[in-house]
Amino acid sequence: MEFxxxxxxxxxxxxxxxxxxxxxxxxxxxxxxEDIYCKIDIHKTSELFWQVFAKRxxxxxxxxxxxxxxxxxxxxxxxxxxxxIYSVRYYWIFGRYNRAWRKYxxxxxxxxxxxxxxxxxxxxxxxxxxxxxNIPLFPLLHKSRPILSSEKLDLVFVLHFDARYDWHKDFVxxxxxxxxxxxxCNGFEKAHYDYSEKTIRQRIDSAYEYGKKIxxxxxxxxxxxxxxxxxxxxxxxxxxxxxQQNISIDxxxxxxxxxxxxxxxxxHCTQKLF
Numbered sequence: 001m002e003f004x005x006x007x008x009x010x011x012x013x014x015x016x017x018x019x020x021x022x023x024x025x026x027x028x029x030x031x032x033x034e035d036i037y038c039k040i041d042i043h044k045t046s047e048l049f050w051q052v053f054a055k056r057x058x059x060x061x062x063x064x065x066x067x068x069x070x071x072x073x074x075x076x077x078x079x080x081x082x083x084x085i086y087s088v089r090y091y092w093i094f095g096r097y098n099r100a101w102r103k104y105x106x107x108x109x110x111x112x113x114x115x116x117x118x119x120x121x122x123x124x125x126x127x128x129x130x131x132x133x134n135i136p137l138f139p140l141l142h143k144s145r146p147i148l149s150s151e152k153l154d155l156v157f158v159l160h161f162d163a164r165y166d167w168h169k170d171f172v173x174x175x176x177x178x179x180x181x182x183x184x185c186n187g188f189e190k191a192h193y194d195y196s197e198k199t200i201r202q203r204i205d206s207a208y209e210y211g212k213k214i215x216x217x218x219x220x221x222x223x224x225x226x227x228x229x230x231x232x233x234x235x236x237x238x239x240x241x242x243x244q245q246n247i248s249i250d251x252x253x254x255x256x257x258x259x260x261x262x263x264x265x266x267x268h269c270t271q272k273l274f
Contacts, residue, residue, distance in 0.1 A: 003215040006073060010151050011092075013077040013139050016130030016253075019109055020065060026076035026093075034204060036064060041197040048193050062105045070097040077139040077270075079129030080108045080121065081260065088132035088260050090139050090270040098274045132260025134253040135160045139270060141171040155218075155228055162254050163188065163243040170261065176228040178218070178235065181243055185210040188246040 014022030024033040042048045051057040077092035107119035107126035119126045156177045185206040
């Protein structure tokens with residue numbers, strides 16, 4: 001936020017565990033997010049899975065994340081995947097907290113079945129939206145953009161952990177889109193399930209420095225559409241080779257998303273929650 005004011009941000013979209021980041025950002029409580037991630041402090045994969053499956057770690061974090069005093073000053077959108085027909089629905093929220101949101105959060109952060117008790121919404125079995133759309137650009141870049149039809153976007157940030165991801169395969173737009181694999185911050189380390197406090201703090205610090213460098217290049221020069229696109233192209237060329245040498249954990253989910261996009265009903269899949 002050293003480069004962009006909150007009032008300039010039109011929408012945040014996130015899937016799966018990215019909902020923690022997206023919601024916290026929209027509610028202006030990123031300090032809470034950093035604190036809770038550092039407090040997890042789990043070093044071993046076996047202990048992490050025990051906490052998730054047996055101790056309901058995800059549900060506890062969802063309950064801690066969403067509070068009655070919250071007020072989202074930026075609209076936030078997230079997907080939920082319904083089975084067995086494998087359809088995706090995008091829900092967006094804004095304004096004062098509604099306790100019904102938690103039911104949708106639990107469904108949206110539940111892949112692969114990270115809760116013992118399955119989620120049902122309106123009688124339909126629901127799982128993590130990342131199964132159908134792990135990098136949910138649809139609410140921002142789809143030609144209809146039902147949520148933001150009156151808004152003109154100047155720039156879209158895409159933050160993810162899929163080194164081979166290419167948004168051009170799914171969208172055609174004249175809006176500058178900067179596509180960043182955050183694995184590059186940490187040399188594509190493979191310790192995906194290391195939630196020790198030391199590792200989390202190192203990753204937060206390195207991501208901050210990386211983001212500061214990227215934003216400095218974007219916003220301290222020519223901020224016209226042409227200028228932004230030129231800088232984006234330069235960054236892409238610099239990072240493309242190293243990204244192509246790595247395949248991250250999100251690659252599997254991105255491959256599953258092909259099915260989600262195929263069965264998606266684009267004209268009826270987005271709605272506001274309460």
